[in-house]
Amino acid sequence: MSVESPVIMLVAGEPSGDDRGAGLARALRAGLGADLKLIGVGGPRMAEAGVTSLFDMSEISVFGLLEGLLAIPRVRRRALEVARAAAREGADLVVLIDSWGFSWLAARALRRLAPGVRLVKYVAPQVWATRPGRARALAGLVDHLLVINSFEPPYFEAWGLPTTFVGNPALHMDFSSCDPAAFRARHGIGVQAPVLLVLPGSRPGEVDRLLGPFEDAIRRLKADHPGLQVVLPVADAVADRVRAAVAGWPFRVHVVDGEQEKREAMKASDLALACSGTVTLEVAQAGVPMVVAYRLGAVTYFVAKFLIRTPWVVLFNIAARRFVAPELIQEDCTGPRLAAQLDRRLRDPAFRRAQVAAQDAALDKMGRGGPDPSEAAAQVILKMLSGDQPRLSSGT
Structure with a gap:
């Protein structure tokens, strides 16, 4: 294989993966030049970074047991389409980003x-929280694993899978151009x-399950804090859904879209009500408590209760090993x-400042301030393209 004009496929199935894929695409382009051909599956950010997508990323962005079961035929077809495209285009390397179910297929x-x-x-499956058997399964399928948490490599290296900690792109958001x-x-x-x-949230299921209790909470808050302003940065994948829902709320909501607007909204805010996920790291970096x-679907939650082995969901809570930010899950x-x-924090600026300090300490523990993750990931891939690491001898 020659790396003079490589073909690399990047496959992402959700907005956080689209962000990571875009950063990786730019870093690979910087390292390999204009001859690099980037194909795969992604969203608007990967498209801006020059990745030609085979189909709309939303077709494989599923979450929850029932939703996943219903989507199996479609997701299998798309997985085969990815494999056929890799063979047809002579791909030298494929990067499967996040999205465990689709990545596996x-x-x-x-x-x-x-x-x-x-x-x-x-991005590794969270074997430290649930389903440790996925570490062994992954070791039999891929040549290299790039992880975003410093504590993850031993779980996979124990099964002989070469693993590199590259850092979390969400810990490297640049707020320098923001003007609150x-x-x-x-x-x-x-x-x-x-x-x-x-x-x-950025998935339809998340939005559908959370907007109801969010509206109720904000309505109660505004009764005691009438001057409270509500800002909602909307994810591309659910923009129409969210706008239609909040249009009927009995108070004004400043709905904003675009990456720069989202970052400026974060820096301009005093407090956040956030769906669990990557965005919590972004909000913490902005210095917002x-x-x-x-909320999960009822069936998914019933199953998850027997699988999850950690009391925390939010990554910086896991790093701190305590509830730096409160987690109100399911019936809570x-x-x-x-x-x-939210009211306790609105009424007590000192309490907000203490939470921000604890969030900062947890982010530092997670590796904030380290090398750029996209560049670190690209360096591993460049070494693999040059033959520094052998291929997996056989797959399952």
């Missing part, structure tokens, strides 16, 4: 239909008005309980 199909391609998994005062002025928000940042919420995710946690 795609990797198996790639081993059958494109046996010569090198496979890299970017300009954001407030642009949206008619007073300088002294308290601002609540609302982040209901938060209350974290999540109600309007009154969310409102109570």
Whole structure:
């Protein structure tokens, strides 16, 4: 294989993966030049970074047991399409980003239909929290694993899988160009008005399950804090869904879209109500205290209760080994309980400052300030393309 004009496939199935894929695409382009051909599956950010997508990423963005079962035929077809495209285009290397279910199916199909391609998994399954058997399964499928948490390599190296800690891109958000005062002025928000940042998720299921209790919580808050302003940065994948829902809320919501607007909204906010996920790390970096919420489908939650082995969901809580930010999950995710946690923080600036300091300490423990993750990941891939690491001898 020559690396003079390589073909690399990047496959992402959700917005956080789209962000990681975009950063990796730019880093690979910087290292390999204009001759690099980037194909795969992604969203708008990967498209901006020059990745030609085979199909819309939303077709494989599923979460939850029932939703996943219903999507199996479609997801299998798309996994085969990825493998066939890799074989047809002569891909030298495929990077499967996050999305464990689809990555698993795609990797198996790639081993059958494109046996010569090198496979890299970017972002590990959370075997430290649930389903430890996935470490062994992954070791039999891919050539290298790129992990975003410093404590993860031993779980996979124990099964002989070469693993590199590259850092979490969410810990490297650049807020230097943000102007909170300009954001407030642009949206008619007073300088002294308290601002609540609302982040209901980036998947349709998340939005559908969280917007109800979020609306209830905010309505209760505004009864005691009438000057409270609500800002909601909307993810591309659920923009229409969210806009239609909040249009019927009995109070004004400043809905904003775009990456720069989202970052400026974070910096302009005093407090956040956030869906559990990557966005919690972004909000923490912006220096905003938060209350974290999540709801699963009833069947998925029933199964998850028997599988999850950690008391925490939020990554910086896991790093701190305590509830730095409160997590209101499932039956605790109600309007009154969310409102109570938010109200305590709105009324007590010292309490907010203490939470921000604890969030900062946890982020530092997670590796904030280290090398750029996209560049670190690209360096591993460049070494693999040059033959520094042998291929997996056989797949399953």
